[in-house]
Every structure is written in C-alpha cells, then in structure tokens.
Amino acid sequence: MAGKKLVLMVVDGMTPAAFERAVDSGRAPALAFLAQHGTYRQAVSVFPSLTPVCLSSIVTGAGPDVHLIPHLVWWHREQKRIVEYGSSFSALRVAGMAQSITDTIYNMNQRHLGAGAVTVYEALEDKGFVTAAVNITCYRGRTPYRPTVPGMTRLAYGPKRFFYYGLFESDATGAPFAMRNRAAGSVDLYAAAVGRWLVTRDGFDFLAYYLSDYDYASHVHGPEGAEDVALERIDSAIQMLFDAAGGGDAFLERYAVILHSDHGQTDVTQSARLEVPLTAFADDVVVTASNRAGQVYLLPHARVDAARLAAQLDSEPSVETSLRLEGDEAVARREGEELRFRPARTGWETSGDAAILDQPDALHRTWSALANPNAGELLVAAAEGWEFADIGGRDHAGGGSHGSLGAGDSFVPLVTVGVDAAPARITEIAPAVLAHFGVEPPPYATAVLTNVA
Numbered sequence: 432m433a434g435k436k437l438v439l440m441v442v443d444g445m446t447p448a449a450f451e452r453a454v455d456s457g458r459a460p461a462l463a464f465l466a467q468h469g470t471y472r473q474a475v476s477v478f479p480s481l482t483p484v485c486l487s488s489i490v491t492g493a494g495p496d497v498h499l500i501p502h503l504v505w506w507h508r509e510q511k512r513i514v515e516y517g518s519s520f521s522a523l524r525v526a527g528m529a530q531s532i533t534d535t536i537y538n539m540n541q542r543h544l545g546a547g548a549v550t551v552y553e554a555l556e557d558k559g560f561v562t563a564a565v566n567i568t569c570y571r572g573r574t575p576y577r578p579t580v581p582g583m584t585r586l587a588y589g590p591k592r593f594f595y596y597g598l599f600e601s602d603a604t605g606a607p608f609a610m611r612n613r614a615a616g617s618v619d620l621y622a623a624a625v626g627r628w629l630v631t632r633d634g635f636d637f638l639a640y641y642l643s644d645y646d647y648a649s650h651v652h653g654p655e656g657a658e659d660v661a662l663e664r665i666d667s668a669i670q671m672l673f674d675a676a677g678g679g680d681a682f683l684e685r686y687a688v689i690l691h692s693d694h695g696q697t698d699v700t701q702s703a704r705l706e707v708p709l710t711a712f713a714d715d716v717v718v719t720a721s722n723r724a725g726q727v728y729l730l731p732h733a734r735v736d737a738a739r740l741a742a743q744l745d746s747e748p749s750v751e752t753s754l755r756l757e758g759d760e761a762v763a764r765r766e767g768e769e770l771r772f773r774p775a776r777t778g779w780e781t782s783g784d785a786a787i788l789d790q791p792d793a794l795h796r797t798w799s800a801l802a803n804p805n806a807g808e809l810l811v812a813a814a815e816g817w818e819f820a821d822i823g824g825r826d827h828a829g830g831g832s833h834g835s836l837g838a839g840d841s842f843v844p845l846v847t848v849g850v851d852a853a854p855a856r857i858t859e860i861a862p863a864v865l866a867h868f869g870v871e872p873p874p875y876a877t878a879v880l881t882n883v884a
C-alpha cells in the first residue's frame with residue numbers, strides 16, 4: 432500500500448450550508464482544519480435520502496437497485512410484513528418492537544442488504560487490510576460477534592474492529608454507552624471514546640467513524656437550530672481523534688480523510704398521512720411512509736395500478752413527485768404532468784415535461800430507487816415543507832426532515848484530504864476509498880462515474 436490509512440467521517444444530516452457556516456464562523460475548529468487542508472465540494476445523496484439507504488450506498492458504493500435497502504420503512508412482500516428500522520419509537524411499537532429491533536440490528540445487514548453489494552470492509556479485508564466501524568448501521572463484514580447483552584445470543588458479522596452502540600464490541604475500550612442521554616449527545620460521546628481508543632493504537636487501515644447525533648438534533652430543532660445544539664459536540668468528537676494522534680497535523684500525517692454527510696435536511700412545517708388520499712384503495716395497497724418519502728405497494732390481488740394511484744395524488748398538497756415503472760420506462764408525475772425516461776447508450780432518453788425531474792441527479796437516483804425489487808410500485812417524494820407521518824403517527828413538523836428528491840434533502844458537504852478521487856455522489860465514496868488502497872471496485876461501481884446532471 433502506497434498511501435496513508437484512511438478515516439471516513441460521517442456526520443449524519445449535516446447540510447452543506449451548515450458545514451460552510453460552521454467553517455466560516457470559527458465555531459468548529461476541527462471541521463475548519465479539515466476544510467483548510469482538503470478540498471471541499473458538494474455531493475449528491477441517493478433517493479430516498481434516508482439514512483439506512485444512504486449509509487448502505489456510502490459503504491457499498493451501490494445504489495438502492497443493488498444494495499436493496501429501499502427506505503426507513505418498507506413492505507416485505509415475501510414475509511408479508513412491515514420492516515421498520517426506527518422512524519420513531521411509536522413506529523417501532525406499531526411494527527412490533529422485538530421484530531423491529533431484530534430487523535435494525537441484524538436483518539438489515541444479514542438478510543436485507545443485497546448479496547451483490549460489497550461493503551468496503553469486505554473488499555479491503557479480503558486484500559489483507561484491517562477495517563474498523565464505529566456505530567455505522569451498514570457494517571457487514573466477516574468476523575462474528577456475540578452481543579454484549581446477557582441473554583442475546585445471535586451473532587452479528589462485522590469488520591475486524593467493530594463497535595456498535597455498545598452492543599457489539601471487538602475490543603474492550605472502556606467507552607461508556609448510554610442511549611438515554613441521546614439529546615445530550617451520548618451516542619456520539621461513545622463513538623468519540625471508541626475513536627480515540629482506535630487512533631491511539633493506530634488499530635486500523637480504514638475506519639468508518641459515524642456520528643449520528645447531529646441528525647437527531649436537526650430533526651428536533653431544524654437544520655439551522657441544530658447548529659446551536661450539536662455543532663460543537665460534533666466538532667469535539669472529531670477533535671478527539673486529532674488529539675489521540677497528537678494534534679491535527681500529526682493526524683493528517685498518518686491518515687487521509689473523507690468527511691461528509693449522508694443526506695441534508697430541510698425545515699418541515701406540515702405533516703400528512705399518505706394513506707389518506709389513497710383511502711379508496713386501502714384494501715389494495717400497503718403504504719409505508721416516513722420523513723419526506725413514501726412508498727405504495729400493490730398487494731397481489733389489487734384491482735388498481737400504479738398509474739391510477741399516481742393520478743389520485745395529483746391534488747395532494749404534501750406530494751411533490753411520484754414515480755413508477757411502466758414496461759421498460761420510468762414515469763415521474765407531478766400535478767398531473769408526466770415525464771417518461773429510460774437509460775440510453777449515452778445519458779437518458781426522455782419524453783414529456785423535463786422540469787418534473789429537475790432536482791439534483793434526479794433521473795439517475797430515481798431510476799436506481801425504482802429498480803430496487805424491495806421498493807414499492809409507486810414512490811413518492813414530499814413537497815417542500817411537508818413530511819409524511821410514520822406508521823406510529825409521528826412527524827417532525829416544526830423541526831427538520833429529509834428523504835425527498837429536493838436539493839435541500841439531497842446535497843451533502845464533502846471534504847477530501849489526501850484522497851485523489853473527487854466523489855460527486857455518495858455512491859462514489861466507496862470506490863474512492865477502495866482506489867485509495869489500490870483495490871479494484873466492484874463492477875457495479877465502475878459504471879457510475881458520469882456527470883451529475
């Protein structure tokens with residue numbers, strides 16, 4: 432290996448605007464240090480721009496069509512049940528607490544994450560590198576771990592250094608884990624304590640360092656209010672890694688860095704239940720919605736098709752765009768107008784109103800979302816300012832949310848330090864990591880390095 436080791440820092444839910452303000456204001460010296468020494472750009476998330484979908488794309492370099500995680504909440508057609516990864520406590524209760532916890536902790540990685548997708552941990556460890564993951568929910572690796580909780584016996588398979596909310600730990604670090612003080616940043620404090628331990632020992636070639644509390648604060652306080660609550664905590668969680676190496680300069684002598692977010696956030700003021708405009712078809716469909724994206728699944732006996740459902744949403748104020756497949760084409764619909772598109776040898780073949788999909792990288796992202804066999808027959812992106820209530824009836828109205836195709840939900844800040852590649856999409860991060868270590872990316876990841884429209 433020629434290059435340095437690499438640390439991937441993921442700040443969940445931080446917008447480019449928040450990152451830029453943080454750097455310019457002097458309130459976040461660690462972030463500013465990275466920006467000063469690296470290259471800053473914006474990159475585009477996937478659709479739906481929801482954390483399980485995004486983190487799976489970041490770690491595998493695949494879109495949802497390959498990694499198969501469709502949403503935060505989805506209908507498992509084979510098992511005829513809802514999979515809910517944690518929209519809210521109420522949603523977990525409605526979906527079944529034990530099942531939801533199992534889905535989130537184990538099944539997302541062991542059963543739901545596509546077998547055709549390769550995680551950076553798998554790809555790098557197969558070439559003899561040591562990889563580490565702290566709290567990141569896409570963790571699939573080849574080393575078995577028994578839970579730290581007495582009575583739980585099912586094994587999880589993670590990278591060689593693996594730390595997951597205190598539940599799976601490859602090493603005894605002494606880091607304290609407390610979910611109860613989440614609002615005060617306790618989850619990231621655990622991540623930082625583990626990160627410090629790992630950097631002190633230089634115990635990895637690649638580290639995925641995931642900070643989740645910023646998104647949590649942004650849901651409650653909105654994307655701007657989050658700065659007052661969580662920015663300094665994020666910054667100190669990164670500073671702790673620097674300090675463990677003997678300061679920022681010493682840290683960058685040892686490690687290349689990719690710092691980024693998984694999705695943005697926008698203010699939401701109103702919430703709607705996506706089931707309501709579809710009430711007439713209640714026996715024909717399953718609706719799964721959460722944050723700013725929804726899906727409608729047609730049951731096998733349904734006497735309605737996705738086109739009819741899309742038309743039904745024309746006058747629904749919470750809906751911006753719906754998407755469906757018809758034959759070998761995708762159809763985007765917005766207020767009764769349609770755009771048909773499909774991939775062509777160079778770019779896209781389209782007919783209809785192109786303005787319907789004028790959101791960032793929208794053709795590429797929606798095509799990938801629709802090609803996911805676990806996705807609903809109709810995908811729905813929320814209109815600006817709107818959120819869809821989850822199955823527990825919860826929403827973030829008055830705060831922040833994400834999930835739609837819109838720029839605010841979709842653009843993320845991205846800083847590279849000591850990395851040659853210039854990822855323009857979050858799906859280009861894993862290939863950039865692999866290239867840094869001289870490891871060939873999986874075949875699905877080599878075809879996507881096209882311009883972001």
Ligand SMILES: [Zn+2]
Binds near residue numbers: 444647650
């Ligand atoms: Zn979120």
